[in-house]
Amino acid sequence: MSTTNQAGRLAAVKPQAAFKQVEIGRIRNVGSSVATISINKSVIRNNQLQLAQIGTILKIVTSKSIVVAMVGSLKIGSEDEEGMSDGCLAQLNIMGEITTNETTRETKFFRGVRSFPVLGEAVYNMSPAELTLIFNREGEACIEVGRLQQDNSIIAKVRVDDLLSKHFAIIGSTGSGKSCTVALVLQAILNENPMGHVVLFDPHNEYSRSFGNRAEAIDQDSLDLPLWIFDFVETCELLCSEIEDQAREETEILHDVLLKAKRLYDRSVQNGEISSQVKLDDVEAELHRSTHITLDSPVPYRIRDVAKLIDHDMGKLENSSNLAPYKRLKRRIASLIADPRYQFVFKNQASPRPIEEIVGRIFRLPVNGKPISCLDFSGIPSEALNIVVSVVSRLAFELATWSERKLPILLVCEEAHRYIPRDKSLGFNSTRKIISRIAKEGRKYGVSLAIVSQRPSELEPSTLSQCSTIFSMRLSNELDQNFVRAAVPDGAAELLSFLPSLGTAETMVFGESVNLPMRVILNNLPAEYRPHSSSAKFTDLWKRDVATPQLMEKVFERWRARSLNPGGQSAPSVPVTPTVQDTRAALRNRVARAPAAPPHGSAMRSGSEQPSELALQVRQRLQAKAAAAAQERPQAASAVKSMLNSAFHKNI
Ligand SMILES: Nc1ncnc2c1ncn2[C@@H]1O[C@H](COP(=O)(O)OP(=O)(O)OP(=O)(O)O)[C@@H](O)[C@H]1O
C-alpha cells in the first residue's frame, strides 16, 4: 500500500524537512497485539538498523489510519536449505493509531486499533511531527522529564493529574537513577504546583539538598509524633510485647487505661486544673457515659497519667499473680521514655502541641513556601520505622478524608520494600495495612503514593499493582522483572525484556500518564540537587589514611548517640572534620538532654544507656578521689563510694 494516498487524509502530520522517511520492512505475520516484520535488506546494507532498535516506535500506513507499533524484540531470520540466513526479523507490539476525524479534520493519536495492518504492508520510521502528536497532548497539565531515546528532539512529557491521582512507582536496580528521578519528577511537579502537599519518607537522608529551601526537613530530633496521636492499634504495636499471649493481656489493660488517661486530660483542660487534681473516680464513673472521646480520638493524654493509672489498676487486683502484664507495660514504657531514639514520641509531655501544629508541619498546612516535607528516618531505630510510617500515612488518609478531598497529599515511599515488605514475618503490619488501603482507596480521597524500590519482588504485591504509572529503570534481576511485568498495564509487558540494558538515568515509562510506553533519557539533574547517595570512593580513600583520631572520635560519638547529629543541630550535608571542642560540646549537649534513668532493674537497656564518655571521665575522677580518701579517712571514703554508685546508676 502506497503512503501517497494517505497524505491528504493525514495532512496534519507533515514530515519535517530534515526528516528522511525510510521503509524499514514488511509485515510477515500479524496478531491482535503483535506483528512480525522482515527488515529490508537495504536497511541492513545501509547500516540503518538503529532505526529499528528495541523500544523504537514505527508506523504502518493502512487505508484508514497510521498504526503505531513499538519494536519489542529482534532476531535473525530462519535459514534456508542452503544455510543462508533470511535477514532480520523484528517483533512489533501494536500500540495504537493516528486517525483523522472526517468531519473536524482533526488528527489525533488513540490507544488501541480499529484497523489492523495486513500482510505485506510496509513499515516506516516515525517523523518528529508524528512522535509529537503521539506524546504531547495539548491542554493537559504535564511535566517534562526528559527526551525520547528514539528522537531527542521530542520532549518526554507526563500528565500530572494521571500520575498523582492513581499512584506511581519508580523501580530499578541500585544506582540506576531512581532517587534522581524522584527529585526530578517532584521538582517539576512543584515548579508548576507550588502549593502542593508532599511528604517524602527518606530512610537514608538522601534528599536534604534536593529541593533547596522548598523543603521542610524533619529529622529524628525535630520530629514530634506524640503517642496520643497514634490510634489504638499503633499504640499497642509500640507498647505491647511481641509474644501474642502477652500482647493480648497488655492490650486489655491499655484499652482501659488509655481511655481514662484521655478523659483525665480532657477534664483537666476543661476545668483549667492540672490533671492530678481531677479525681480518677469521677473519670471512672464517666467511662460508661458516652462522650466524644474514643480510644482512637487524637486527644492528648500524659504518659505519666498512663503510668499512674496502671499503678492504680494494679492496686485493685486481688490476685498478685496477675501483676505480670502490668509490670511489663510499665517497664516497656519506662525504657522507651529513657531511649533518646524515641524522644519524638514522648517530647512536649508537659504542654502537648495542638494537632493542627503537628499535622500542619508534616503535611505543609499552610504551605509557607515549603510544599514538601522530607522525613529523615536515618536516625530512627528500624523497629520504630513501622510506627512512624504507619502513623504518618494514616494521618494523611484521615486528613484527606476529613477535608473531603480538598487537601490532596502525595506520600513518597523511598526504599519502600524496607517498610512495606511482602514477607509478613518481617512485621510492619500497621504500615502494610495502611499503605495497601491507600493504594486501593486513596484515589477517592486524594491520597497518592509514589513507591520507590530496587526490589519489587520483596514489595507487598497489591501496592505495586495499584500503581498505574511505572517508571522502570535498569532492572537486571529476573524475579524483579517478573513482578514489574505483572504490574505493567495494557500488555506493554513485552517491552520489559530490554530493561537490563537501560543506561543510568534512562527509563521506560508505562501507564496512564503517558499516551504510549516511552523510552526516555531523563533530564540531567544538576549536581547540587542530586540525592547524596553516591558510592564510596574506594580507590581514592584507600590511598591515604583518613582514620584520624578526630574522625574516629566523631564516628564513635555518632554511633553511641545513634544519631548522625548528636549535637541536635541540623545535619551537615557534607561531612565536616570535627574538632575536639565540637565533640565535647556535643557531649555536653547530650548530657543536658539525657532523659531520666530507667527504673532500676529495667529489662530493656538500650545501647544509649551505656555510660557516656563524660560520665566515664567523672567516674574516673570520683574513683581517684575515693582511693585518695580511703587512705586518709575511711569514713569519707565510704561517702564518696556511695556518690560513685549513685552517679553510675543515674548514668550521669
Ligand atoms: N537524571 C540524572 N541526572 C544526573 N545524574 C543522574 C541522573 N540519574 C542518575 N544519575 C547519576 O547516577 C547516580 C545514581 O543515581 P541514584 O542515586 O538516583 O540511583 P538509585 O537508583 O536511587 O540507587 P539506590 O538504589 O542505590 O538508591 C547519581 O549519583 C548520579 O550521578
Ligand SMILES: [Mg+2]
Ligand atoms: Mg536511591
